[in-house]
Amino acid sequence: MERCAWVTDDPLYLAYHDQEWGVPVYDDNKLFEMLILEGVQAGLSWLTVLKKRENYRQAFDGFDAAKVAAYDEAKVGELLRNPGLIRNRRKIEAAVANARAFLAVCEQFGSFRDYIWQFVGGVPRQNNWASWREVPAETAESRAMSKDLRQRGFCFVGPTICYAFMQATGMVNDHTTDCFRYHQIRDAVQGRFYHYRL
Numbered sequence: 064m065e066r067c068a069w070v071t072d073d074p075l076y077l078a079y080h081d082q083e084w085g086v087p088v089y090d091d092n093k094l095f096e097m098l099i100l101e102g103v104q105a106g107l108s109w110l111t112v113l114k115k116r117e118n119y120r121q122a123f124d125g126f127d128a129a130k131v132a133a134y135d136e137a138k139v140g141e142l143l144r145n146p147g148l149i150r151n152r153r154k155i156e157a158a159v160a161n162a163r164a165f166l167a168v169c170e171q172f173g174s175f176r177d178y179i180w181q182f183v184g185g186v187p188r189q190n191n192w193a194s195w196r197e198v199p200a201e202t203a204e205s206r207a208m209s210k211d212l213r214q215r216g217f218c219f220v221g222p223t224i225c226y227a228f229m230q231a232t233g234m235v236n237d238h239t240t241d242c243f244r245y246h247q248i249r250d251a252v253q254g255r256f257y258h259y260r261l
Contacts, residue, residue: 087233096126102219118147131162157218
């Protein structure tokens with residue numbers, strides 16, 4: 064079974080690639096989780112973050128944005144002492160700031176989904192990369208997303224992080240064309256939007 068070249072043989076990584084990466088996400092709670100985790104990943108490997116993901120879910124109240132937005136300095140200190148997390152003060156404080164900015168976006172747009180998906184016109188982009196080396200680190204869309212998020216008070220949302228977020232949440236299908244998931248996701252997306260138009 065062919066997979067994207069970036070996948071290792073780690074079972075956690077395989078499961079993430081095979082079941083999650085590139086699948087369109089429309090649930091606000093899940094979108095918030097991925098936004099935080101992509102920011103946490105900055106400067107680290109994604110596998111490092113995956114291995115700590117369950118710890119983050121527990122420590123950050125299931126990524127409930129309303130609860131995270133209410134964290135105070137004492138809670139930040141508690142998180143910094145948690146050995147199951149990446150204990151970087153800037154990243155933990157950014158998660159709290161992002162939760163507050165996230166809630167403001169939800170209030171303005173009705174949902175974070177309606178806001179974030181506008182950067183691809185509401186429809187997942189189907190790319191056609193033959194090799195992982197062809198996949199860009201950022202795009203015009205991720206730069207526009209980054210700029211707008213920063214203006215709204217979000218942190219750790221540079222263009223590269225935004226593009227990784229877009230890939231992870233299925234805003235773009237960046238599985239290479241030789242990967243078995245490329246066709247599965249493409250066909251599922253085309254079927255979904257075909258029925259939606261009907």
